[in-house]
Amino acid sequence: MLDQKFIRENPKSVEENLSLRGKVYNISQIHELTVKKKDIDVEISSLQSDSKKLSKLIGQEIRKSQSDNSLELISLKKKGNEYRIKISELEEKQRILGQEINNQISNLPNFPSKDAPIGKDESNNIQVKTWGDPFIGDNLKSHWEIGENLNLFDSINSTKISKSRFITLIGNGARLERALINFMLDEHTKNGYLELMPPALVNSESLKGSGQLPKFSNESFKCSNDDLWLSPTAEVPLTAFHKNEIIDCNQLPLKYVAYSPCFRREAGSYGKDTKGLIRLHQFNKVELYWFCEPSQSLEAHKKITSDAESILKKLNLPYRLVDICTGDLGFSSSRTFDLEVWLPSSKCYREISSCSNCLDFQARRSSIRTKIDKKNIYLHTLNGSGLAIGRTMAAILENGQQKDGSVRIPDALIPYFGSNFLKTA
RNA sequence: GGAGAGGUGGCUGAGUGGUUGAAAGCGGCUCCCUGCUAAGGAGUUACAGGAGGUAACUUUUGUCGAGGGUUCGAAUCCCUCCCUCUCCGCCA
Structure with a gap:
């Protein structure tokens, strides 16, 4: 959420900043509404003051006259009644205006960072660095072929259970998934993160708080009988964990790691990634999340990204770091670094983690603050996948594939998985 | 799902229509006293918004779970909702 006062006082600057996203934003209407509302606020306030007196x-x-129906009192009460009517009329206007303003501002995305590369879509993203040597060879199998050969997961039967884009992990596939979750959680907790296991169902307020609502209601699953949604990412419950709080600045930064199942409708992605583990309605993810003081967030962004990278390094998976351009930034983010893992079968890098600095955008929506120098200021929030489990499995299968059809398990994972190769049973 | 109880400031806890933004206590902060510590004394101590000021600050409004209503005036009366707790039932 952008600051209403800032919009009122700097409409031009708001438009310029938002337009960096490669789209024209006209906020003259919102601006007009905020100015109008301020005038009404002032008028109401002064009438209330008179009425109160x-x-x-x-x-x-x-009390003085021991009577409550003298002529003078009746006249005073009548005057009071007039105040009440006038005030309630204005309040109605104020309410409608406030709602409209809120509605419109909720649909505005965050300002892109001045440091983010300017561009209109993902073709303008910038590769910052690569790590490891991409595995290139002939006759390399896709992870879904490997999965089928080794009987690690099943999508056919899963459509019977649910529908397409669901998967059932089987035997060593399920075991590998579990190993990856535990491995990542252990690594991050060793690294100073506090583990949380939040609810998978979240209410509308929480989705608004992190930016998924009101604009993207189409992208999450909703429960029909309750005000509850299946959480699309642990970012949602983690933000909401501290909703409406003023956090002691001595406790900052707060660093959380959470495993959670994630549910996404994937509307509009028909025909994309229909095979394998890349794009599912339900997937597992280990998420990193920071709450920090504004002055720390640039540093925190580097740290959260390198914490996510450390997992890829330990798993010995080649990847690259991409600086997302202004036109490709997510709604809540001001700057995002994507980590993309090498997938040999498709000879390209695929997103496996997205590390974003949301500045105070989510904190303002969720009202999460701290007190610095006796002033309440909104915190900065950062999130990063550390990592998406399904895509990590896909990468391990493809990058670890051997000529004999087996898959080599990365050394760091062996204690968790229990053996060093995946073979046919 | 059935029955009951309750939601007040950082915490405990008073308060059923009129200077109550809210007693009292605890905690926090400032100052005083004291050789140190302990104890004692005085004061102070919520959040959000608006207006004015470069600022320190001044002023004003709203907020006693949330939203409505009654009234000149609501923490207090009425309605709706949410949440918490206890007991019973059901259940991983």
Whole structure:
């Protein structure tokens, strides 16, 4: 959420900043509404002040005269009644305006960072660095072929259970998934993160708080009988964990790691990644999340990204770091670094982690603050996948594939998985 | 799902229509006293918004779970909702 006062006082600057996203934003209407609302706020405030004084006077008169229906009192009460009518009329206008403003501002994305590369879509993203040597060879199998050969997961039967884009992990596939979750959680907790296991169902407020609502209601699953949604990412419950709080600045930064199942409708992605583990309605993810003081967030962004990278390094998976351009930034983010893992079968890098600095955008929506120098200021929030489990499995299968059809398990994972190769049973 | 109880400031806890933004206590902060510590004394101590000021600050409004209503005036009366707790039932 952008600051309403800032919009009122700097409409031009708001438009310029938002337009970096490669789309024209016209906020003249919102601006006009905020100005109008301010005038009404001031008028109401002054009428209320008068009305309040009158009420006190009436109270004093009643006590003094021991009667509450003298001619003078009746006239004073009548005047009070006029105040009430006038104020309630204005309040109605104020309410409608406030709602409209809120509605419109909720649909505005965050300002892109000045440091983010300017561009209109993902073709303008910038590769910052690569790590490891991409595995290139002939006759390399896709992870879904490997999965089928080794009987690691099943999508056919899963459509019977649910529908397409669901998967059932089987035997060593399920075991590998579990090993990856435990491995990542252990690595991050060793690294100073506090583990949380939040609810998978979240209410509308929480989705608004992190930016998924109101604009992207189409992208999450909703429960029909309750105000609850299946969480699309642990970022949602983690943000909401501290909703409406003022956090002691001595406790900052707060660093959380959470495993959670994630649910996404993937509307509009028909025909994309229909095979394998890349794009599912339900997937597992280990998420990193920071709450920090504004002055720390640039540093925190580097740290959260390198914490996510450390997992890829330990798993010995080649990857690259991409600086997302202004036109490709997510709604809540001001700057995002994507980590993309090498997938030999498709000879390209695929997103496996997205590390974003949301500045105070989510904190303002969720009202999460801290007190610095006696002033309440909104915190900065950062999130990063550390990592998406399904895509990590896909990468391990493809990058670890051997000529004999087996898959080599990365050394770091062996203690968790229990053996060093995946073979046919 | 059935029955009951309850939601007040950082915490405990008073408060059923009129200077109550809210007693009292605890905690926090400032100052005083004291050789140190302990104890004692005085004061102070919520959040959000608006207006004015470069600022320190001044002023004003709203907020006693949330939203409505009654009234000149609501923490207090009425309605709706949410949440918490206890007991029973059901259940991983």
